[in-house]
Amino acid sequence: MSCPLFNIGQWRYKSSVKPPFSLAVIVDDDPDITLAAKLALRDLFEKVETFGSPAELLTLLKDTSPDAILLDLNFQRGATDGREGLGLLGQIMELDPDAAVVIITAHGAVSIAVEAIKAGASDFVAKPWSNERLAATVRSAAALRHSRIDARTERGRATELLPSTETPLLGHSPAMERVRVLIERAAPTDANVLILGENGTGKEIVAREIHRLSRRNAQPMISIDLGATSESLFESELFGHVKGAFTGAAGERIGRLKAADHSTLFLDEIGNLPLHLQPKLLTALEQREVVPVGANRPTPIDVRVVAATNASPEQLADEKKFRQDLLFRLNTIEIELPPLRDRREDIPDLLDHYLSLYARKYDKPQRKLPPGVLQMLIEHDWPGNVRALRHASERAVIMAEGDEYRAEDFPLPTRHRAAPLSAESDTLNLDQLEKQMIERALRMHHFNVSLAASELGLSRGALYRRMEKHGL
């Protein structure tokens, strides 16, 4: 399958900031995929090597340990069952038990991804991916590998602060200034922080900012997206497991709680943590120790937790979905990020930043944004919040011609009201229908992407990709 990145031309911008990691390896027999992934990862790694066959990777691993490996599971013509890749994964884990392997899967192949993670892979990305998600997944896997090594060897406690390639937290609306004050007050303490806000409002950026300003910043922040973790993997991902704890647990695995020892653990989409695991997390945080799956002795941990959710405070107060004792552990400080439509004053700053960032990235001129177009963008409701504004800016930079941006360069969803659910649509165009269904599901769930995704029978990632495709 070809990757959407190729619709948007070559990526010639190279950041002047030193990338945080040294080497990533991409193994896939499809040159379009390897090139697309290489471009998406090149700001994160000093070097990105691409291989068309597994044999080349195994040769490299004999004397090099990459920070991350992006691995396709099917190499032979017509193969789709992933067996070949799983075998290769086993060989990789044997050569380097700390390897950070991110699996490339076809859309919908979740069972094979789960099997791969049980066999030692750190995470997976489904094709076609968004560059932002791919980079975040691979960065998280590489950071996890580093902290697992550090956690085991007790080395690296004085690791130099990694140069940051992160986006700064932008916006000077009164609401964002209040958020900044809260971040500055909370960061240096060890208090747990709960960040609330709709999808795309910047919860992860705020979590990174808290970590950056904390006394734990010498270690990388460890993240886990509980909205993207398969139910069967929650326990071992969070708490780790001992060798042979369950079928497929070939080796010992340090969970993310332990990997975040002396650092910050970012629990994204905490509302998705299954009820039966909530007491185990609460005990780990109260006792400051974890018991890996299959172990009979606890291991001490020193972790500061920053959690985030797009659930409303009312939804979180529902005892049937979320244990209130765990909530009180997590929300010592609560930071609420308002949706972008409630702080429109931030829109000009955000547009200014992202339009000029993407102009540099794609080697395009810095165009003017005429007042009329700016006004249209300020008046737009941005249901996907800052993430959607960022994507719209990227697209505008690529599509625009001449010295100025035009309204048509920003493909905003029409402002019409969603038709009632029972109403028949007047189009039979599949693409249009898909867009309408997505808009309806989003409105029905007040723009909560997780709920809309489950309404549509899609994963969050799959819904994001479709929203991006339709410019929502």
Ligand SMILES: Nc1ncnc2c1ncn2[C@@H]1O[C@H](COP(=O)(O)OP(=O)(O)OP(=O)(O)O)[C@@H](O)[C@H]1O
């Ligand atoms: N205040 C901000 N300044 C600059 N960029 C921002 C800001 N808020 C969000 N962004 C950008 O918007 C995108 C989404 O941000 P982020 O992932 O932090 O949101 P989120 O609330 O964690 O989303 P989700 O709930 O969907 O995981 C990122 O690309 C981020 O860089």
